[in-house]
Amino acid sequence: MTKPAFRFDNSYVRALGGTCLATPPDPAPAPRMVIYNHALAARLGVTLTEAEAARQLSGAALPDGAEPVAQAYAGHQFGGFSPQLGDGRAHLLGECIAPDGSRHDIALKGSGRTPFSRGGDGKAALGPMLREYLMGEAMHALGIPTTRALAVVATGETILRDGPLPGAVLTRIAASHIRVGTFQFFSARNDTETLRALTGYTIARHYPACADAESPALALFDAVTAAQARLIAQWMGVGFIHGVMNTDNMALSGETIDYGPCAFMDAYAPGTVFSSIDHGGRYAYANQPLILGWNLARLAEALLPLFDPDADRAVDLANARLGTIAGRYRAEWLAVMRGKLALDGTAAAAADDAALCDDLLAAMEGQGADWTLTYRRLADATLTGQDGAVLPLFTDPAAMRDWLPRWRARLGPDAPARLRAANPAVIPRNHQVEAALAAATAGDMAPFLALLRAVTAPYTEQPAYLLPAPAGFGRHVTYCGT
16 A cells, blocks of 8 residues: 555644534646755655645645635634634645644645635735745744745646736645634624634634643733743744734644735835835834734634623633733843844843843934844954944944943853854845745746745855845735735
């Protein structure tokens, strides 16, 4: 008997069949592998050849054991509630059990219409799918929890957006696709029974220690809060801007999910926005911690019936926890910043860390100082004892010149090595991402592959990928690709 290419399971469908709809992906008429993540395939124990993967990860054929479904969820999108969203162009094939026993969702994106498509074509273009592949691998290399891509397959179709574009399907690998919006879907329908089942499943899959708590739902909320506070602090540390922090894009697992209108900030500017549809700056860089709290408040609202049978008591419990989110995030952010600045970790010295970090941001704001290069060049400043490595990044370096001696007085041992280990030299620079995706869409994958190699070795100095966009690049705008 031939060994299956995947060790498949379908626990989500078994346990929560009422939260999804069985629907097959569209078969790609002429599947062609564009890029296959061999390292991830090996980790998952997937034994497909590229030719087999092109068919089984495009809808042209299905892996043995797959039970494709479209998942239901709701969500607040830019603050407005949509009681029914769901997978409009995605199909969850099932769960792959890796050789180490870990469980991972395997889902196709851009694989055709579902009952949740709301008039869309259910398809995806090659460029946005390659963007998700690139961003996920970059975040993974930076050590930030993220979904990843197993493959991008060209479908042989032409899809229409602003013009004709080559179609593609991405295979997303996730700890799960359970979102805040999944809970909101059933809360909006007053379906407490399904909410309870969904809560139990989420705990069993992601936070099993919560099952023994006096209130498993409260324990789950606490665990998700901790994971999300840590995640957003990590985003802020590398200058990552998600762009669409809607509640349907906040995963209960604590992974970064849905790389649509996202990008990495070049010059530090708290109001930086990349999304073409975020006209009010709701999801700007500096607002991401605020949206963390807002989204978690929506999760708390959905879980209220499970917090306590008494409605008033449930609200009091929720409010008590919501009041701790800002402090929890601040602690996570300070931990990230202490690492980025290689600060002495002794308790006596740590009292002034917050002011030191805040004053650095104040010195950078409005100065055109590149976020990534500023931290990277602090390592050079410690090695040489000279400020010339970092001050030229600033239009007016006066505030930074005053800050540097305070910082040096707080450095821990082995500061240069710690700075280089904590601060990437290479990120997916916006101008290079645009150029690589344009070339790939036109049929030349070489720039994309070169950029992928660079961003997956982010702490290695690579001169061709170090510098921000040249003058004249203009404002970078990203789109969701639908």
